[in-house]
Amino acid sequence: MVTSARRGPYVCGIDAALDVVSGKWKGLILWELEAHGVRRFAELRRGLPGVSEKMLTQHLREMEADQLVVRTVYAEVPPRVEYTLTGHGRALNAALDPLGRWGMERIRREQPELVDHADAAAMPRP
Amino acid sequence: MVTSARRGPYVCGIDAALDVVSGKWKGLILWELEAHGVRRFAELRRGLPGVSEKMLTQHLREMEADQLVVRTVYAEVPPRVEYTLTGHGRALNAALDPLGRWGMERIRREQPELVDHADAAAMPRP
DNA sequence: CGGAATCCGAAATGATACTG
DNA sequence: CAGTATCATTTCGGATTCCG
Numbered sequence: 001m002v003t004s005a006r007r008g009p010y011v012c013g014i015d016a017a018l019d020v021v022s023g024k025w026k027g028l029i030l031w032e033l034e035a036h037g038v039r040r041f042a043e044l045r046r047g048l049p050g051v052s053e054k055m056l057t058q059h060l061r062e063m064e065a066d067q068l069v070v071r072t073v074y075a076e077v078p079p080r081v082e083y084t085l086t087g088h089g090r091a092l093n094a095a096l097d098p099l100g101r102w103g104m105e106r107i108r109r110e111q112p113e114l115v116d117h118a119d120a121a122a123m124p125r126p
Numbered sequence: 127m128v129t130s131a132r133r134g135p136y137v138c139g140i141d142a143a144l145d146v147v148s149g150k151w152k153g154l155i156l157w158e159l160e161a162h163g164v165r166r167f168a169e170l171r172r173g174l175p176g177v178s179e180k181m182l183t184q185h186l187r188e189m190e191a192d193q194l195v196v197r198t199v200y201a202e203v204p205p206r207v208e209y210t211l212t213g214h215g216r217a218l219n220a221a222l223d224p225l226g227r228w229g230m231e232r233i234r235r236e237q238p239e240l241v242d243h244a245d246a247a248a249m250p251r252p
Numbered sequence: 253c254g255g256a257a258t259c260c261g262a263a264a265t266g267a268t269a270c271t272g
Numbered sequence: 273c274a275g276t277a278t279c280a281t282t283t284c285g286g287a288t289t290c291c292g
């Protein structure tokens with residue numbers, strides 16, 4: 001099995017939550033989908049500069065299995081596949097919001113050069 | 127360099143936050159320190175069943191570098207080292223709380239057998 | 253007691269090429 | 273367009289041993 005044997009018994013809610021958001025791009029995928037509502041594969045790819053097709057596919061499949069996203073395939077040519085958040089996915093995003101604010105504070109503390117020339121809206125959580 | 131070259135530039139606050147809490151035991155370490163205020167190395171070890179000394183040391187050093195914990199060494203024999211949260215660490219813990227609640231919901235959905243025989247207080251965030 | 257140093261296997265990620 | 277398949281690389285975590 002390529003996509004791991006994770007999803008343990010968890011010792012607390014933090015474990016269970018971190019398990020589904022760990023993965024280099026999952027936070028950004030949630031963000032993209034929250035911001036745009038619906039996204040196609042290639043759109044997500046463009047929104048995540050540097051991601052490989054393999055990792056994007058793999059993460060999306062895991063998030064689908066975790067019921068964070070819905071994958072809809074249209075029987076057309078050229079093929080079209082759309083991704084959108086489930087209710088659980090949106091709830092997770094909301095639960096992630098305070099953490100994102102803490103992270104922004106951390107960036108301001110440690111890498112102010114990345115924020116100074118752009119205002120706070122440069123990296124918002126939608 | 128053994129302890130990695132992480133700490134991005136980050137594309138958003140979520141990235142910055144997930145970076146400092148990823149690591150198999152960091153969530154639990156935060157929890158332990160929040161619950162007890164101050165903990166010695168051996169106490170933390172007992173509080174995290176299954177952790178190796180290497181991982182505990184490594185995580186604690188990273189969290190110290192990230193200014194989440196303070197490490198205090200007492201020049202005594204036998205040696206004594208105490209760990210406690212910084213203000214940033216406590217703020218992170220607070221920001222983690224909604225995520226922990228979301229995770230508890232997920233556990234209830236997917237592994238109800240682990241919660242049924244114990245009430246909701248079985249795995250609280252302090 | 254509270255580590256450090258080293259080695260090893262497993263898992264996560266990345267690069268590239270190919271396909272319906 | 274939206275993926276698979278394959279191979280290479282990097283990172284993570286565990287076990288063991290030794291030390292002031």
